Amino acid sequence: MPPKRGLEAAEAEDATVQLRRHKSATEEAFAELVCPITFSLPVDPVTAEDGNVYERSAIEEWLKQQLKSPVTNLAMGTKLQPALRVKNMIRAMVTSGALTGDKVDAWKLKLEEEEEVAEMLRKAEAGDGGAMRRLGKWYKYGEKGLAKDLAKAFEWYEKSHEAGDASGTCCLGTCYLVGMGVPECQSRANTLLSEAAGRGSKLACCTLGRAYGDGLWGFPKDEKMARRYYSMVASAAIHDLTGDAKEEAATWLREHPAA
Incomplete structure (x- = not known):
């Protein structure tokens, strides 16, 4: 019978070998x-015609530029198949803790963002x-994993306006003001x-105050109109304005007292 200490050392060494093998297999799978x-x-994840798995948005964008495999550089069509097994495998390995690290953290964040976008779309x-x-x-700022797309931003703002959202009306007005997506x-x-200002959007009030106060975006410089809209900021019911912009309105009114 081998000495107890020698047996324990052998078992520890075997466990270390098994751990290394597991780590190596995990890294290969990763x-x-x-x-x-x-x-x-x-x-x-989707499987492309070259047999490799890609992020759908990435390979779709790639194939818009060139019909070649990113891996083999050979000609490739645009047909993509959902890689459900890969998707389920990644989720299972992340959930179990088999996969960790920065890439996993980034995956979790992206998944959360996609779920947030999906929920917002449902609403x-x-x-x-x-x-x-x-x-x-x-879409305007390219947030939540969405590619920046001013045309889509305009479309959603227009839908928001049509749905009766006063802040959406303000955002749509800003699109026309600066030529964003239109x-x-x-x-x-x-x-x-x-x-939008009449319906209580602080942002719309401040934007019009700035437009008339400084004669911006084709508006005539008109102190009376600027005072009218800047004065509406404080009492407007919809809080769609940042603190800095609120201070802008207050500062302008202090510097331009009514006669």
Whole structure:
């Protein structure tokens, strides 16, 4: 019978070997799961015609530019198949703790963002004007994993306005004001911003105050009109304005007292 201490050492060494093998196998699996374009774990994995798995948005964008495999550089079509097994495998390995690290943290964040976008889309499709406006903002700034797309931002702001969201009306007016996703139209901007201000949008009030106060965006410089809209900021019911902008209105009114 081998000495107890020697047996314990042998068992410890065997456990270390097994751990190394497990770690090596996990690392190999991890490498196979990473998208060859983004070098991150795909949230929406698809199998392309070259047999490799990619993040859907990444390979779709790639194929818009060139019909070649990112891996082999050989000609490839645009047909993509959802890689459900890979998706389930990643989720299971992350949930179990088998996969960890920065790439996993990034995957979790991206998954949360996609779920948040999906939830916002459900609300928007149900007629929620605020959700429509939020989607417009995300497309405007390229947030929540969405690619920056001013045309889509405009579309969502327009839907928000049509759904009766006053802040959405303000955002749509701003689109016409600066030509974001639509040609500039000062008269249309004025109509929309005036409507939003009348319905209680602090942001619309401040925007019109600035437009008239400084003669911006084709508006005539008109101190009376600027004072009118800046004065409305404090009492407007919809808090869609940042603290800095609120201070802007207060500062302008202090510096331009009524005669």
